[in-house]
Amino acid sequence: MLRRVRPLGGDPVDVLLADGVVAAWRPPGSTGPDSEGLPAGTAILDTDGLIMLPGLVDLHTHLREPGREDAETVESGTRAAALGGYTTVFAMANTNPVADTAGVVEQVWRLGLDAGHCDVRPVGAVTVGLAGERLAELGAMATSAAEVRVFSDDGHCVSDALLMRRALEYVRAFDGVIAQHAEEPRLTAGAQMNEGVVAARLGLPGWPAVAEEAIIARDALLAGHVGSRLHVCHVSTAGSVELIRWAKAKGWQVTAEVTPHHLLLTDDLVSSYDPVFKVNPPLRTAEDVAALRAGLADGTIDCVATDHAPHALEDKETEWAAARPGMLGLETALSVVMETMVIPGHLDWAGVADRMALAPARIGGLPQPAAQRWSSIAVGAPATVTLLDPSPWRVVEADTLASRSRNTPYAGRSLPGAIRATFLRGRPTVLDGKVV
Numbered sequence: 001m002l003r004r005v006r007p008l009g010g011d012p013v014d015v016l017l018a019d020g021v022v023a024a025w026r027p028p029g030s031t032g033p034d035s036e037g038l039p040a041g042t043a044i045l046d047t048d049g050l051i052m053l054p055g056l057v058d059l060h061t062h063l064r065e066p067g068r069e070d071a072e073t074v075e076s077g078t079r080a081a082a083l084g085g086y087t088t089v090f091a092m093a094n095t096n097p098v099a100d101t102a103g104v105v106e107q108v109w110r111l112g113l114d115a116g117h118c119d120v121r122p123v124g125a126v127t128v129g130l131a132g133e134r135l136a137e138l139g140a141m142a143t144s145a146a147e148v149r150v151f152s153d154d155g156h157c158v159s160d161a162l163l164m165r166r167a168l169e170y171v172r173a174f175d176g177v178i179a180q181h182a183e184e185p186r187l188t189a190g191a192q193m194n195e196g197v198v199a200a201r202l203g204l205p206g207w208p209a210v211a212e213e214a215i216i217a218r219d220a221l222l223a224g225h226v227g228s229r230l231h232v233c234h235v236s237t238a239g240s241v242e243l244i245r246w247a248k249a250k251g252w253q254v255t256a257e258v259t260p261h262h263l264l265l266t267d268d269l270v271s272s273y274d275p276v277f278k279v280n281p282p283l284r285t286a287e288d289v290a291a292l293r294a295g296l297a298d299g300t301i302d303c304v305a306t307d308h309a310p311h312a313l314e315d316k317e318t319e320w321a322a323a324r325p326g327m328l329g330l331e332t333a334l335s336v337v338m339e340t341m342v343i344p345g346h347l348d349w350a351g352v353a354d355r356m357a358l359a360p361a362r363i364g365g366l367p368q369p370a371a372q373r374w375s376s377i378a379v380g381a382p383a384t385v386t387l388l389d390p391s392p393w394r395v396v397e398a399d400t401l402a403s404r405s406r407n408t409p410y411a412g413r414s415l416p417g418a419i420r421a422t423f424l425r426g427r428p429t430v431l432d433g434k435v436v
């Protein structure tokens with residue numbers, strides 16, 4: 001029995017979860033189901049004041065297995081995901097070996113099943129070894145047990161225009177999508193941070209906005225030309241938001257994501273030379289942050305994706321130039337979205353449900369019942385939900401995170417909200433803020 005849940009910002013209702021589905025619900029004050037006669041094992045929680053959201057879906061997670069199990073494993077990464085309210089994560093392909101064959105994507109998918117904290121949907125590489133030279137066996141990954149629908153060379157840009165065109169054409173047959181890490185490599189060679197006044201002051205080589213925007217413009221034109229689906233990873237500049245708005249107005253199948261860190265943090269943090277703030281694409285300016293928030297609010301940017309990028313201490317706690325780019329994100333994403341979007345009034349909870357669960361499920365090609373699993377509280381709908389307590393503020397401590405890595409940019413910062421429980425098809429994966 002779930003009591004007094006407030007779904008999507010509306011009036012509180014009582015919701016009963018049983019056998020993995022919403023068994024009944026009632027408006028407050030009315031009589032209806034109570035805890036008598038419930039099936040054994042039905043979860044009974046005091047959920048007064050909690051907000052119920054559909055289980056969150058992350059289109060962009062780095063789990064590091066196989067290859068860098070010291071930084072993260074499928075088990076530790078999905079544990080972090082469940083604690084963050086996620087019920088599905090898409091695992092990026094830049095592992096070692098690269099997830100560019102049916103064998104590797106099936107391995108990652110099975111590790112996810114074994115861990116059981118959330119659903120793991122492997123992303124397949126676009127090119128063999130992420131080398132940007134030959135297309136990987138996209139069809140074999142699509143028809144494997146892992147049923148890959150999202151393909152990405154993330155970490156690298158598919159910079160060859162003809163290869164990008166061929167990839168877009170190839171995935172059309174099975175309604176796949178190419179998720180592009182938009183970075184024109186010739187324009188970012190040697191780059192250390194956002195190109196701008198802070199870089200000039202610090203004397204660090206700059207990563208210009210145009211390196212992202214040039215690829216987005218090119219790929220949107222290609223996607224429109226061949227009639228296929230393009231998804232833009234980690235959009236970070238105001239100009240990129242404008243380009244995506246333009247591509248959508250053309251009617252092209254272009255979608256985009258923004259990370260929590262690009263919604264909150266700016267490039268002046270680099271003045272500390274703390275490599276925890278090194279990320280790709282780099283932290284940008286306050287004007288970019290404002291445009292990203294506005295783009296997410298009006299739906300130009302379809303969804304929030306964490307780009308959770310764990311790195312071992314030796315790769316992160318080093319001098320700025322030698323440190324690997326990337327930040328943790330799964331355990332703090334909903335709190336950062338609350339701070340940057342909900343509290344300032346850019347998004348209500350229904351908007352959060354769309355941008356963090358429904359839209360990413362649709363883009364990632366999750367089976368239709370899952371994608372539609374939350375239009376309202378409906379009897380018979382699978383209970384894949386997360387319960388958020390919006391009231392507490394908590395100081396993030398790197399050492400208490402479930403991730404194997406420690407590279408959170410929010411350490412010492414106070415963030416709003418706390419996940420109390422996560423349910424995957426009716427089974428609790430997190431209860432009272434702890435992994436079950």
Ligand SMILES: NC(=O)N[C@@H](CC(=O)O)C(=O)O
Pocket residue numbers: 062094154155156181278279280281307309310324325326327
């Ligand atoms: N975002 C990052 O800074 N790093 C990612 C790669 C990527 O998302 O491009 C990683 O794999 O570490």
Ligand SMILES: [Zn+2]
Pocket residue numbers: 154155156181233234280281
């Ligand atoms: Zn990337």
Ligand SMILES: [Zn+2]
Pocket residue numbers: 060062092154155307309
């Ligand atoms: Zn990434």
